[in-house]
Amino acid sequence: MSFELPKLNYAFDALEPNIDARTMEIHHDKHHAGYTSKLNAAITGTDLDGKTIENILINLDMSNGAVRNNGGGFYNHSLFWEIMSPNGGGVPSGELGEAINDAFGSFEAFKDAFSKAAATQFGSGWAWLCVQEGGKVEVCSTPNQDNPLMPGTGCGGSPILGLDVWEHAYYLNYQNRRPDYINAFFNVINWDEVSTRYAKGK
Structure with missing residues (x-):
């Protein structure tokens, strides 16, 4: 089971003027896609294959640079896209x-x-x-x-x-x-x- 780049729930330009469309496009389609493919390459054929990203990170051998950097990059960005919204802002209640x-x-x-x-x-x-x-x-x-x-x-x-x-x-x-x-x-x-x-x- 390999990890897949998550789709955005909004358009690239939806967060403007706070975050511009070009940055969102490059950030998601290039950077996050890169972390995703490199994470899959790092875990294929290992005992990490098939585990959830949370399980991989919680039990991570921090000397494993490929999984640390790309697994972190995959998880962090997956969270990042979801905690932003075109209708965001304000104060939590x-x-x-x-x-x-x-x-x-x-x-x-x-x-x-x-x-x-x-x-x-x-x-x-x-x-x-x-x-x-x-x-x-x-x-x-x-x-x-x-x-x-x-x-x-x-x-x-x-x-x-x-x-x-x-x-x-x-x-x-x-x-x-x-x-x-x-x-x-x-x-x-x-x-x-x-x-x-x-x-x-x-």
């Missing part, structure tokens, strides 16, 4: 909203913490909002295509929101203005999807 307020004091304080994690990730990487068993949430960041499911990353729990801060995610439109891209991301977050992931993850 319900249990997730309460968990964010409990952990950070307010949505604005969470936004500051998440933005700082994304802005200060040196080089390429991701910023994450994770949920622990029991419902507590935390913000962290990882380099390259690492993610909180992998052992020893310093992040705990299940990732429910992730922001790609690799330059390929924003450079065509924002050039070196990563903070502007981070700020625009909040306009397209699909909080309904993040809330669904929160309910499962806790």
